[in-house]
Amino acid sequence: MSEHAALIAPAAAEFTAVLRGIGEIDLAARTPCAEYDVRALLNHLLYWGPWLEAAGRKAAPPAVSSGEAESDLVGADWLAAIEGRTARLVELFGAPAAWEGETTFGGTPLPASMVGYMVLDEFVFHGWDLASAIGAKFTVRPDVAEAVYAIALEIGDQARSMKVYGEEVAVPEDATTFERALGASGRDPGWKR
Structure with missing residues (x-):
């Protein structure tokens, strides 16, 4: 759990590199996440980022007036917004303390390590989703790959029941x-755009 804190920064660096390669023309490209094109996946990241940050701070979730599907958060400054959120998540979850104890996510109590898993998954799996959608290279360090594999095995059944994993x-x-x-x-690791 807290040993994963050291993996957050390298995972975020690769994720950010992919984001910087997304152009306006890429926003309509389909992704390996069947329900999301690139724009919708960016919207997903922008919508849930504040929830992850609040959980990392062990603070109340953000007040929202609409759900993810009704929100349109991909404006002209989407890259700066996601980069800023990513930097804050790296600062929070790069510290072992963020992985310890209990927190809440969307009002639901859960182990803080579970939110750390979500952050690492967002950077790695959604980074791969976006890279695949735009035809970019995505590199995962061996220790990061081992960690997300172990996480996927550990939380897989629960994540599938919540429709987070397919x-x-x-x-x-x-x-x-x-x-x-x-x-x-x-x-599907062999997914093609």
Whole structure:
């Protein structure tokens, strides 16, 4: 759990590099997340980022007037907004204390480590989703790949029941650790745009 704190910054760096490669023309591109194109996935990140940050601070969730589907948060400054949120999440979850004890997410009490898992997953899995959608390279350090694979195995059933992960995707026997993590999270490592 708290040992994952050191993985947040490198995962966020790769995630941010992908974000910087997204152009206006890419916003309508489909992603491996069937319900999201690039714009909708960016909207998802912008919508849930404040919730993750509040949970990391062990503070009350943000007040919202509409749900994710009704929100349109991808304005002209979307990149700066996500980069700023990412930097704050790195600061919070890069510290072992954020992974300890209890917090709430959307009013639901849960272990703080679970929110840390969500942050790492957002950076790695959604970073891959976005990179795949725009045809960009996505590099995952071996220790980060091992961590997200272990997380996907640990929380997979719960995440699937909450519709956070899709049904597990079978991968070849010679699949890399990261490809196994993708499959465990319901993603097809061989997905093509």
